[in-house]
Amino acid sequence: xNELSDRDASRSPLISPAELAASGDLPRPSTHTDAELAALMxxxxxxxxxxxxxxxxxxxxxxxxxxxxxxxxxxxxxxGKVLAIVDWPExxxxxxxxxxxxxxxxxxxWVVAAAPLGFAQLARRLRHSTDWDPSRTYAFASLGDSRxxxxxxxxxxxxxxxxxxxxxxxxxxxxxxxxxxxxGSTS
Numbered sequence: 001x002n003e004l005s006d007r008d009a010s011r012s013p014l015i016s017p018a019e020l021a022a023s024g025d026l027p028r029p030s031t032h033t034d035a036e037l038a039a040l041m042x043x044x045x046x047x048x049x050x051x052x053x054x055x056x057x058x059x060x061x062x063x064x065x066x067x068x069x070x071x072x073x074x075x076x077x078x079x080g081k082v083l084a085i086v087d088w089p090e091x092x093x094x095x096x097x098x099x100x101x102x103x104x105x106x107x108x109x110w111v112v113a114a115a116p117l118g119f120a121q122l123a124r125r126l127r128h129s130t131d132w133d134p135s136r137t138y139a140f141a142s143l144g145d146s147r148x149x150x151x152x153x154x155x156x157x158x159x160x161x162x163x164x165x166x167x168x169x170x171x172x173x174x175x176x177x178x179x180x181x182x183x184g185s186t187s
Contacts, residue, residue, distance in 0.1 A: 029142035032067040035167030067113035095125035135159025144170040
């Protein structure tokens, strides 16, 4: 489990209504693109990569379900193993069940196709209650929203990486989302 101060350990990881209001309207996931899926696969398979097993997390909306399924098919076709596909609703009283299911089995990496709000809630629970590591987590374009790190809290998503719809990539560092075009330049 993460090392937490006594104050953080007793604080609920649920996002407060005030934090939700401050985030504005977060977008719903769009249908993934072939370029996005290809970029995600490249992130997971650099030279000398040791990533073989993954756990896939997804929201229950149609776009996230389709993206997660497309990833699972592509990953197993290249010889990888999907340990679990875990879904969650956009709002829940507790996020512990999906968090523990997603981290069970000790995957080499996590892949997420989700709406920002539900994933923000889950990410807070993952950091609060499991050994989840955002730097071993890869996501579809829907989570490349700059409001997501602010909503999850300091360093909750540090190291999270993902693909953009046009085949570029993005990453979260020190609370900022930086995007890179397909040539690797920042934008």
